[in-house]
Amino acid sequence: MLTLDSVSFQYGHRHALRAITASSDAQKVVALxxxxxxxxxxxxxxxxxxxxxxxxxxxxxxxxxxxxxPARRALEVAYVAQRPSxxxxxxxxxxxxxxxxxxxxxLDGAVRIDRAIEQMxxxxxxxxxxxxxxxxEQQRCVVARALAQHETNGLLALDEPFSNLDPxxxxxxxxxxxxxxKEGALVVIALHDLSFVDQVADTVWWLEYGSAxxxxxxxxxxxxxxxxxxxxxxFVRGPQGLTIEIRL
Amino acid sequence: MKLRELPxxxxxxxxxxxxxxxxxxxxxxxxxxxxxxGCGHEPSSPTAAGNRATNIRIVSLSPGVTSSITALGAGDRxxxxxxxxxxxxxxPIVGTLLDLDAEALVAVHPTLVILQPPxxxxxxxxxxxxxxxxxxxxxxxxxxxxxxxAVIDRLPAVICDPLTPGDCDGIxxxxxxxxxxxLSALDPIVGASGAGRTLVALVGSEGADVMGFGEGSYIxxxxxxxxxxNALTRSGYPALGxxxxxxxxxDTVIIIASRPSGASExxxxxxxxxxxxxxxxxxxxxxxxxxISGLIQLRAALIDACAHQTIGP
Amino acid sequence: xxxxxxxxxxxxxxxxxxxxxxxxxxxxxxxxxxxxVALVLAAVIARLLIGRDPIAGxxxxxxxxxxxxxxxxxxxxxxxxxxxxxxxxxxxxxxxLRNPLASPFILGLSAGAGLGATAALWILTASGAAAAPWxxxxxxxxxxxxxxxxxxxxxxxxxxxxxxxxxxxxxLTLVLAGTxxxxxxxxxxxxxxxxxxxxxxxxxxxxxMGQVPEMPSRGTLFTAIMVLSIxxxxxxxxxxxxxxxxxxxxxxxxxxxxxxxxxxxLFVCAGTLASASVALCGPIAxxxxxAPHIARVVLGARHTALVPASLLAGAAVLVWADAIRQSxxxxxxxxxxxxxxxLIGGPIFLIVLRSGRSRSGEWRC
Numbered sequence: 001m002l003t004l005d006s007v008s009f010q011y012g013h014r015h016a017l018r019a020i021t022a023s024s025d026a027q028k029v030v031a032l033x034x035x036x037x038x039x040x041x042x043x044x045x046x047x048x049x050x051x052x053x054x055x056x057x058x059x060x061x062x063x064x065x066x067x068x069x070p071a072r073r074a075l076e077v078a079y080v081a082q083r084p085s086x087x088x089x090x091x092x093x094x095x096x097x098x099x100x101x102x103x104x105x106x107l108d109g110a111v112r113i114d115r116a117i118e119q120m121x122x123x124x125x126x127x128x129x130x131x132x133x134x135x136x137e138q139q140r141c142v143v144a145r146a147l148a149q150h151e152t153n154g155l156l157a158l159d160e161p162f163s164n165l166d167p168x169x170x171x172x173x174x175x176x177x178x179x180x181x182k183e184g185a186l187v188v189i190a191l192h193d194l195s196f197v198d199q200v201a202d203t204v205w206w207l208e209y210g211s212a213x214x215x216x217x218x219x220x221x222x223x224x225x226x227x228x229x230x231x232x233x234x235f236v237r238g239p240q241g242l243t244i245e246i247r248l
Numbered sequence: 249m250k251l252r253e254l255p256x257x258x259x260x261x262x263x264x265x266x267x268x269x270x271x272x273x274x275x276x277x278x279x280x281x282x283x284x285x286g287c288g289h290e291p292s293s294p295t296a297a298g299n300r301a302t303n304i305r306i307v308s309l310s311p312g313v314t315s316s317i318t319a320l321g322a323g324d325r326x327x328x329x330x331x332x333x334x335x336x337x338x339x340p341i342v343g344t345l346l347d348l349d350a351e352a353l354v355a356v357h358p359t360l361v362i363l364q365p366p367x368x369x370x371x372x373x374x375x376x377x378x379x380x381x382x383x384x385x386x387x388x389x390x391x392x393x394x395x396x397x398a399v400i401d402r403l404p405a406v407i408c409d410p411l412t413p414g415d416c417d418g419i420x421x422x423x424x425x426x427x428x429x430x431l432s433a434l435d436p437i438v439g440a441s442g443a444g445r446t447l448v449a450l451v452g453s454e455g456a457d458v459m460g461f462g463e464g465s466y467i468x469x470x471x472x473x474x475x476x477x478n479a480l481t482r483s484g485y486p487a488l489g490x491x492x493x494x495x496x497x498x499d500t501v502i503i504i505a506s507r508p509s510g511a512s513e514x515x516x517x518x519x520x521x522x523x524x525x526x527x528x529x530x531x532x533x534x535x536x537x538x539x540i541s542g543l544i545q546l547r548a549a550l551i552d553a554c555a556h557q558t559i560g561p
Numbered sequence: 562x563x564x565x566x567x568x569x570x571x572x573x574x575x576x577x578x579x580x581x582x583x584x585x586x587x588x589x590x591x592x593x594x595x596x597x598v599a600l601v602l603a604a605v606i607a608r609l610l611i612g613r614d615p616i617a618g619x620x621x622x623x624x625x626x627x628x629x630x631x632x633x634x635x636x637x638x639x640x641x642x643x644x645x646x647x648x649x650x651x652x653x654x655x656x657x658l659r660n661p662l663a664s665p666f667i668l669g670l671s672a673g674a675g676l677g678a679t680a681a682l683w684i685l686t687a688s689g690a691a692a693a694p695w696x697x698x699x700x701x702x703x704x705x706x707x708x709x710x711x712x713x714x715x716x717x718x719x720x721x722x723x724x725x726x727x728x729x730x731x732x733l734t735l736v737l738a739g740t741x742x743x744x745x746x747x748x749x750x751x752x753x754x755x756x757x758x759x760x761x762x763x764x765x766x767x768x769x770m771g772q773v774p775e776m777p778s779r780g781t782l783f784t785a786i787m788v789l790s791i792x793x794x795x796x797x798x799x800x801x802x803x804x805x806x807x808x809x810x811x812x813x814x815x816x817x818x819x820x821x822x823x824x825x826x827l828f829v830c831a832g833t834l835a836s837a838s839v840a841l842c843g844p845i846a847x848x849x850x851x852a853p854h855i856a857r858v859v860l861g862a863r864h865t866a867l868v869p870a871s872l873l874a875g876a877a878v879l880v881w882a883d884a885i886r887q888s889x890x891x892x893x894x895x896x897x898x899x900x901x902x903x904l905i906g907g908p909i910f911l912i913v914l915r916s917g918r919s920r921s922g923e924w925r926c
Binding site: 327330331340341342344346347348349350351354355356369372373376484485487 | 613633
């Protein structure tokens, strides 16, 4: 259970988040949406325990993640950064195996790594140098690393993990995410592309200028009227989800 | 984390890296076994050409002492020197006090090691080598002019071979000669005031600051003994820029140039009113008995300057 | 029944995967480490066999007499310990600073040691006969390593204090602090040297080129070996964390590495390793920079392999440099070791520069 109670965050004098109050149970996928600069990445870093809220409290299963030692915290939450480090001189498999660092004393490491590789469809790339892969392949590796790290019933915090993926890869990642949620995880994803929020997420948290604009089920929150007001363009809601209508 | 919980690969790495330690230990054991077994060959026995007194084999770790030994005509008993001992260029180099080539030092088989005791103390390695081989060690300070004279007095007894008839007498006689020359070179100059305030300077490269010899330096001492007023009243070896030279306004400038350069032209343009004399005497830079010819040149230049000034512009 | 089958499948899969991983990774690592060990051994043998005749000139090659062998072996000991320390120190610093161009002296250590030694010398010379006994012991005791060690450790503490940002060590701030401190120390050294008589300036300049003492002080050698062993053990233990730390700060923390403690450990280990090496052999450039890159070329980028490999590579480079300089006779005595390591390190640096850029154009570390 993730609870945010009036969470605020400041970078110096700039208010990135203002009094966000929200909560979610496990076995759910929460989508964080909003314009660029609305505070999605900041909120995700706070949820991952990488920063301390300036005020308010943020708890996962009753404990304050940012107060935990990194080794302990890594067993609770797996995080994918928006711009992960790409100039790493390891093979893809070695890079993914970094996800097992916190639990390296356990013997199922190799199995977990291979399972993550299989889930992300990276079997043919395991021995290639990570920095030689395409952007989409690198992104899938980073997600695989988080999957290898992630324990059942844990928290997955993913910041824009789909930005470089083609449709087939996208579907694969979505399926895996939903599977993780089904098995007991809470997945919080920051998203740019609203087209598939309906299909992927159970809950949407919509941020605007660091404040919570709306929270709830996708169809309730992402109304075409509200979308037009914020994004200044027309959306159409079809059976598979939202699409943008471009009139030239 | 317990050792057995480490992943298998890491254990392998730790195990393999100790191969380094075992290898080095093996090499150590093998070496010492062979040493004890008496393997090896003697290096060729040292025969330096023209070595009259083979009982005295000197390693000099002081350039000043090396030049003194050469000046005394005993250069043939030098078997080791530092790279800075230019006066004995045919002699093998055994490093310096700070970076001793212990192997070369041992290979030249000295009987006597001469050095200038450094402020930071002598390296313990040298002490150990000396103790192991039973070499004699003699120390000479060469900071001031008085030290230089003391070296000339004491060196003959140190380096001569009492077993070779006439050796000690010969060297002592040469030392007395040099001492006389040096003292007469340092005699007060008649009409010294004619030279006015004198600056002795070392000029390196074009456009660089010149280095002056202040009071208390061996050149400063020499000037004082000759009755010449040193334009530099402070002590040490200060670097002087063009402005300093103009402010100093010496009446006479003696330039010690170690190689041909346009230094005197430059000086003339800065100090138009001074008498500028240039002498090529690099041996003056190394205090010791070897600087006698430089001293004589310096004295001649100063006498010229005195005469020049007295005659008038 | 189903759970039993699951467990059996699981166990079989685990064993097979582990074995495949072991064989595929370890084979390269075993060959690589063996190669480096062979390189070190070859260097040691070369150093023991190569000799120079100072009288007749020329090089000779053969097993030396006992007394000379002891001297050569002493040089081998000094070079092995100092080279290994510098190699490991360089690796740890390149990991700490996330910069493949980092070297043990980027933090200003050698300048600090030089300043300590020069300042002590000047104080003694200035006080002359009035030097207090404690001053004499401080400067001359323990084979003269105390002033230099105080200097290098002092610089370490200063750079540590200056290199913190947001409460923990920051790679860029550390490099800047180190560069500034090194420049200041260098200026002070030149100042003190300009006050010394011209005849004695030549000697002290040579100290900055480094030495490989044939008769190293027992105490210093022992201390250096202790420091090396402790730092090596700590590095092996943190090797996995070093791989994780090569990603970004956020990623490393989220993967479970406490960057705060790791960076302090890296800093202390790298710093004391370099200090010990300077105490033993003076400041020898390039070894600490070049050794990790040699290790990477041979063994890849995983730190579990790089830690022992950098140690071996550093030892190999320094012993080979010492062996090669024994065989060079240009009539001016032995070349300073710093010249040889620069001549070897320079071209390797160029090779790293040319080959070290990935497709994206970013540096790989």
